[in-house]
Amino acid sequence: MIGCQQGCLHVFYCSNKCEQQHWDKFHQYECPFLDKIFALQDFGFNDEVINYARLVMRMLTHRLQEVLGMPYDVSMEDIWIGRSHFDKFAMEKKNEFETVAKILTEYILTRLIPHSIKDNHEFIDFVQSFLPDSIDVEKIEINDSDLWLTEMTHLCLPLDDAAMMEVTKCLLIKVYILICIEEINALFHITFALEGYSQPPQTYAMGMYPSAAFVNHSCSPNLARFPVQEDTDNFRVGDVVFFATRFLKKGEEVCYSYLEREYELYTKEQVDVDEIVKSQAKRKQRLKDEFFFDCDCARCFKESRGDLDTSYMALVKELKCTKSECKGWFIPSFEKHMRCEACRMSL
Ligand SMILES: C[S@@+](CC[C@H](N)C(=O)[O-])C[C@H]1O[C@@H](n2cnc3c(N)ncnc32)[C@H](O)[C@@H]1O
Numbered sequence: 001m002i003g004c005q006q007g008c009l010h011v012f013y014c015s016n017k018c019e020q021q022h023w024d025k026f027h028q029y030e031c032p033f034l035d036k037i038f039a040l041q042d043f044g045f046n047d048e049v050i051n052y053a054r055l056v057m058r059m060l061t062h063r064l065q066e067v068l069g070m071p072y073d074v075s076m077e078d079i080w081i082g083r084s085h086f087d088k089f090a091m092e093k094k095n096e097f098e099t100v101a102k103i104l105t106e107y108i109l110t111r112l113i114p115h116s117i118k119d120n121h122e123f124i125d126f127v128q129s130f131l132p133d134s135i136d137v138e139k140i141e142i143n144d145s146d147l148w149l150t151e152m153t154h155l156c157l158p159l160d161d162a163a164m165m166e167v168t169k170c171l172l173i174k175v176y177i178l179i180c181i182e183e184i185n186a187l188f189h190i191t192f193a194l195e196g197y198s199q200p201p202q203t204y205a206m207g208m209y210p211s212a213a214f215v216n217h218s219c220s221p222n223l224a225r226f227p228v229q230e231d232t233d234n235f236r237v238g239d240v241v242f243f244a245t246r247f248l249k250k251g252e253e254v255c256y257s258y259l260e261r262e263y264e265l266y267t268k269e270q271v272d273v274d275e276i277v278k279s280q281a282k283r284k285q286r287l288k289d290e291f292f293f294d295c296d297c298a299r300c301f302k303e304s305r306g307d308l309d310t311s312y313m314a315l316v317k318e319l320k321c322t323k324s325e326c327k328g329w330f331i332p333s334f335e336k337h338m339r340c341e342a343c344r345m346s347l
Contacts, residue, residue, distance in 0.1 A: 078210035084180035185213035218255035220299035
């Protein structure tokens with residue numbers, strides 16, 4: 001395993017070539033700042049906070065390439081149109097976002113401003129256009145930030161204090177909005193897409209996929225997804241492939257489940273009907289708490305009357321391996337339509 005050329009212990013690679021490529025594109029900017037992100041643990045924040053802070057940091061580094069006219073994969077404008085629900089998060093979350101936003105704003109101001117920027121005008125233009133404009137900036141209050149703003153102002157000389165404070169505060173709020181957008185729209189990659197449902201599922205990566213962010217949730221989804229593990233003619237590692245789980249009618253809305261981990265419920269050999277109906281309240285609560293909507297999909301409607309959604313039951317049954325004695329689950333693969341995670345039989 002190859003480590004970072006500066007000796008940080010936050011990234012590892014399979015080869016020197018990968019290390020150099022990643023250094024050139026991202027890590028030269030991010031390396032000195034990763035310690036600050038991990039120091040969030042000292043404030044009592046957990047791994048989830050570190051993970052989304054790293055993802056938003058990567059989005060910002062990626063944005064630098066776009067701003068400088070270098071090749072980039074995803075435009076910030078496409079991310080920016082995602083929903084933020086910035087006003088709906090609980091106060092504890094808002095405070096957490098504020099702390100992370102301060103660190104990431106410092107990241108932009110101290111690591112991403114190009115050395116070639118010579119004067120105040122260029123500096124202000126760069127900072128102002130680094131993230132797209134948003135009407136939400138007017139509506140967000142960041143508390144107790146004066147001390148922090150003064151510190152940032154001193155870090156970012158040569159601007160005079162008042163101008164710098166204004167431009168920094170605006171940037172801080174935009175970073176805060178970006179964090180909210182990430183929280184509502186990022187996709188988690190969970191091991192069951194690779195290893196099957198009978199293994200304990202673990203989140204191993206997360207990413208922003210702007211076109212996937214258009215897709216709504218359904219508790220009886222007609223789409224499922226898997227992450228691409230190897231480069232192919234049509235896909236690259238890190239892409240996400242969505243596939244239909246049943247025939248789609250013309251004009252039918254495609255939806256996937258935001259609660260992928262719900263499949264954990266079905267790791268028992270028998271699909272327990274009572275459990276499924278009982279799970280509705282939990283499901284609705286999670287959608288409300290994490291995504292701020294009341295789900296009224298067809299399945300929720302049926303289950304609220306104590307009935308089962310047969311299309312969902314059919315989907316769950318279809319995922320079970322058809323070989324007698326086998327307790328495995330089918331997972332999608334490129335080579336064949338479906339492959340059993342346990343006996344490896346392909347359909
Ligand atoms: C990733 S976005 C999906 C795209 C979204 N419809 C939009 O207009 O940008 C997630 C947000 O969409 C809305 N949403 C998604 N699925 C929904 C559903 N089944 N019912 C109501 N709102 C939903 C919620 O506001 C949720 O926070």
